[in-house]
Amino acid sequence: MIVKRTALTWWERLYIPAVLNGFRVTLRHFFRRKVTMQYPEEKWVVPPGYRGAPYLVKDQDGRTKCVSCQLCEFICPPKAIRIVPPGPEVDPATANVEKRPREFEIDMLRCIFCGFCQEVCPEEAIFLMEDYSLTGGSRSEMVYDLPRLLALGGTHHDPIMKWQQKAREAGLQGVKP
Amino acid sequence: MQWIDNLTVMQQFALFSALKIIGVFSILMFIVAYAVIIERRVSAFIQDRHGPNRVGPLGLLQPLADAVKSFLKEDYTPGHVRKVFFWLAPAIVMIPSIMTVAVIPFGSTLGDQPMVIADLNVGILYVFGIVSLGVYGIVLAGYAANSKYPLLGGIRSSAQMISYEVAMGLSVIPVFLLVGSLNLSQVIGYQAHSWVDWLIFKQPLAFLIFVVASFAETNRLPFDLPESEQELVGGFNTEYGSMKFALFFMGEYANLTVSSAILVTLFLGGWTLPVFGLDQPAQHWLGGLAHIGIFLAKMIAVIVVIIWVRWMWPRFRYDQLMRLGWTRVIPVALANIVLTAWILWLRA
Numbered sequence: 001m002i003v004k005r006t007a008l009t010w011w012e013r014l015y016i017p018a019v020l021n022g023f024r025v026t027l028r029h030f031f032r033r034k035v036t037m038q039y040p041e042e043k044w045v046v047p048p049g050y051r052g053a054p055y056l057v058k059d060q061d062g063r064t065k066c067v068s069c070q071l072c073e074f075i076c077p078p079k080a081i082r083i084v085p086p087g088p089e090v091d092p093a094t095a096n097v098e099k100r101p102r103e104f105e106i107d108m109l110r111c112i113f114c115g116f117c118q119e120v121c122p123e124e125a126i127f128l129m130e131d132y133s134l135t136g137g138s139r140s141e142m143v144y145d146l147p148r149l150l151a152l153g154g155t156h157h158d159p160i161m162k163w164q165q166k167a168r169e170a171g172l173q174g175v176k177p
Numbered sequence: 178m179q180w181i182d183n184l185t186v187m188q189q190f191a192l193f194s195a196l197k198i199i200g201v202f203s204i205l206m207f208i209v210a211y212a213v214i215i216e217r218r219v220s221a222f223i224q225d226r227h228g229p230n231r232v233g234p235l236g237l238l239q240p241l242a243d244a245v246k247s248f249l250k251e252d253y254t255p256g257h258v259r260k261v262f263f264w265l266a267p268a269i270v271m272i273p274s275i276m277t278v279a280v281i282p283f284g285s286t287l288g289d290q291p292m293v294i295a296d297l298n299v300g301i302l303y304v305f306g307i308v309s310l311g312v313y314g315i316v317l318a319g320y321a322a323n324s325k326y327p328l329l330g331g332i333r334s335s336a337q338m339i340s341y342e343v344a345m346g347l348s349v350i351p352v353f354l355l356v357g358s359l360n361l362s363q364v365i366g367y368q369a370h371s372w373v374d375w376l377i378f379k380q381p382l383a384f385l386i387f388v389v390a391s392f393a394e395t396n397r398l399p400f401d402l403p404e405s406e407q408e409l410v411g412g413f414n415t416e417y418g419s420m421k422f423a424l425f426f427m428g429e430y431a432n433l434t435v436s437s438a439i440l441v442t443l444f445l446g447g448w449t450l451p452v453f454g455l456d457q458p459a460q461h462w463l464g465g466l467a468h469i470g471i472f473l474a475k476m477i478a479v480i481v482v483i484i485w486v487r488w489m490w491p492r493f494r495y496d497q498l499m500r501l502g503w504t505r506v507i508p509v510a511l512a513n514i515v516l517t518a519w520i521l522w523l524r525a
Contacts (some may be wrong), residue, residue, distance in 0.1 A: 026223045026485065035226070036227045
């Protein structure tokens, strides 16, 4: 684009029109509504699909959905997730249906919020939620453990109703699910 | 208050001068601190932001937080600087701006005391003499820092201040031709009696030139080439930190305050208002306080306008600055002197 440089008139070269215009523009902005967000009081509404902190969810019956398959631990690029599977130890409440992680830790200082864990999870047990402002007073405080992750994650509706199916099958065989 | 009357004249003079110095200094520092927050809030509002509004109600305690921060920062001296000059420069920037206040009449009388620290007969010459010293601090800072950006800032500053000092000096000559005295109290007395006596209306051209020159002298925005953050990192104060940097900052705002005070004294009638009998020196202490209030109000209005201008205009290029100074402002100032003198000669 070629910008034509027009010669300024004598009046314009006195800077006076520029001064007056400047006062007008700045005065108009002075009284305009401010765009700053007063952060801790007002918070940003995150868009759908936002990748915030990953938390674990429970199903509608309050069961941990995670089955301790460790896929997320393997996929996690910065190795932020650490899972201790239950091993041979048997949980009498759930033993016949699913495993459950004994420990599940996400180091939020390592997490890069890539969403691979959510994508890889076969049970839809881990989701990247809307939290973007994670704070803590120490490094160890930023390692979120299982109860904390579950508490932050809340519940997530499970359309498959795996547990009802398993309960019915168990009932037919006369064992506890 | 019997003991005051028992003092000799000399002792009384020393006592009242000391009191006035303390009072003026603390008010100056207060205004400097609050000019900074006015600057930040005004800039924010013009840019559709809120600015600092967290410390205290409406952010009014922000200067306190800034001061605490500056004091607590590590006072670092880089290894490559010339130490003596590096330490001297902030003080040399700060001192002249404080010294200038001495001759400015900031009120009529309070009791029997005239509200001016030193009522010099050559007031304005003293002001120009002292203000010129301010450039040494900036040049010295640029030299002492021993690195390229501060040096460039220092060089620009010296060229700019020397050029515009000429214009500033020439611009006020018509004022003194009209008033017939260099004493600032008499300049105010000349303007006291009606609005049209204000020298802004009698000498609009001198006023304009003085304003332009004082922007350049205080390194304010259309002419802030010594600092010019975008091109010179921070200009002459790039290598400074903590309280030494804060001194430069305070020096800049003290300069701003003082030049507004001079502007008010020379062109806007000083502490007088031609209404309600406020044009006469006060008889009662209440009137004296009213005069001080009028002076402060006028001064703060000027400060706000100067700050406002900073957020309105882009910076002049260096060659534009020099051309404006030498080929426009100075000839106009000279012509104004000749014209004023000619009119006065015709009238006489």
